[in-house]
Amino acid sequence: MKRIAALTIALLLAGMASAQTLTVWVWDINKPALESTIASFQEMHPGAEVVVEDLGNQNVYDRGLAGCAAGGFDMPDVYLVENNEAQVFWSQFPDCFTDLRTLGGEELLPLFPDFKWAELTEGDAIFAVPYDSGPTAIFYRTDLYEQAGIDPTSIQTWADFREAGTALNTTFDGTVKMGAIGKGQDDEWFRMLANQAGCFYFDEAGTEITVNQPGCVSAMETMKDLWDASVLHPAGWVEQIQFLQNDAQASSFFGSWYGGTLTAEMPAEQAGSWGVYLTPALEPGGVRASNLGGSALAIPASSDNPELAYDFVVNALADEENQLEILFEYGLTPSLLSLQGNPALNQGVDFFGGQAIWQDILGTLGDVPAVSGTQFFQEARNVMIVVVNDYLDGNYASAQEALDQAAQQIAASTGLPIAD
């Protein structure tokens, strides 16, 4: 009897403790970024604890899907989801996440741009709050460019980028490359370049496959041009960081959030010798903006404390001060509309040699075409990783042929029609 009573008390205590503790699943730089908002959150809710766990990007997605499939088992209180990947949750498991309208979420709608909401709402329901965006840019090493005599302002197009890469190859005997591509590992380059050309796997409504349209073809041809000129390392996420740390790579093409990764991962002696310039255009005078990634925070329906979780999310994402800190300390680009034009953005960033990079990068956001990841994002991505790899290896006669093949594959796996 005594033991049972003790056990009951222990369980009650454990229950009370967890009643005040929020768990948050994130990846990479988001951990310290969200942790930086905990102090201000605790001012509103003294005694509330927040545990932010870094599971890695793919694991958060995989475990979230598995948890939802199991009916909301083993889920955190706050869940970080990539915009592009979000719709599979809402369409396959509409009951797995809390409709934020039940917590007053409609107050957030005017605070963020429409293109961010497109993938986070389903019908009337609001399933997640926009976090960061991923306007793309080139991050580059000012010292390495200088040694090779490359002037970043003269890089206007991808052809210029290739020529600079050739100069770099000559200067460093091929040991330092202009960039890196996750060949056969991921298709980020394709998505960034295609987005720039206004093309994507699917049309904006997410009802047709558009991956073999002209914009995507020119994205493929640009990649092949760079690859054949040997100005890119083949490298996955980890390998790319190794190259950069070892001075073997002079620039990186990614979403703006990569700035945070650089700040966190690069050795101290590289601080100050980084800079940023806008994404080169596909043809002279073309668009110099695109978007890669960007994420949002959702609240699983299984959370014991949805109100507390909601307050945490709103405090982290809709508070100007917290968002500015996340931007300047961790390099994650805010989606919060009220920050645009904020004088704080003119501030130089030490890691980037005092350049006011955020003003430059945020300035491109308006030019980014909206896309819909749809619930089939992962299918299409798995197809494109393979097709891009095989195309770069020269296994297709033309980019058009490669993409027609990809469209067929995506159609077979999604059941969606291919656009004319």
Added chain:
Amino acid sequence: MTPPKSPRRVRRSTLAPYLFLAPFFAMFAVFWVYPIAYSFVLSFLNTRRRPWTFDPDFNWGRLVQDEFFWNALQNTMIILVVQVPLMLAFATLLAVAFGSDLLKAKGFFRFAFFAPLVLGAVPYSAVFRLIFNEQYGILNFGLTSIGLPSVPWLFESTPALITIMIAMTWRWTGYNAIILLSGLQSIPLALYEAAKIDGAGPLQRFFRITIPMLRPVLLFTFVLSTIGTLQLFTEPWLITNTGPGNATETLVTYLYKQGFRSFNFGYASAIAYTVAIIAAIFSLLQIRLVGGREVDR
């Protein structure tokens, strides 16, 4: 003189063993029979969108013409045909060495070769990724320092597949060697002595006595390794990330992606049944071919 049993007692006594077995059968029904049966049903459903609809051609028709599936099958078969026989040949030689009187500290060596299996799959894969790193890995460092070219192990198709095979061999050879060793130890020593007296050399003894006597155990390891290879997941998933492209995609990594990345349970089930059918065919073939004579006796 035994009293006639009452019908009730008979029933109760026959019921008892079933009651003891019931917990297992309940578990077996819930966690084995049900998913096996349900995934069979799923393979005929279009699970792309809710509500799921009956459409046998959607998954099975796709399977036949899905190039990615055939590529995964081909990769799996290459590994099966190349890696499994090589590994078992190594394992047999190792087993003979383990059993040899010439070897000192047998316990240590047996453990050392078995140790890879004790190690967790994740740290082992992470270390292999480092070893096979193109620029900073120790393997390429070794190759270049003896004048050989450095190999892009993880970023080109054939080297990536070879990487997977090397990793699997490292992990499983010792395990198979221990099984083979137990088979080796059951061969009567008298056979060797008699052969020696008749003038058979060590090679002759190996091929005429050891191998034939090991046949049942070899068959066992062969079937186990075949099924293991058909279910191969860990190495391509963690070491090469099934890449570059789909160069190290296997049947089960493809199944996993369809099921748990894309959430297409119907298609994943169709793949699962195909893997099971292939495994059954291979096992039967091997038993017929390798174990045939054993059965005749």
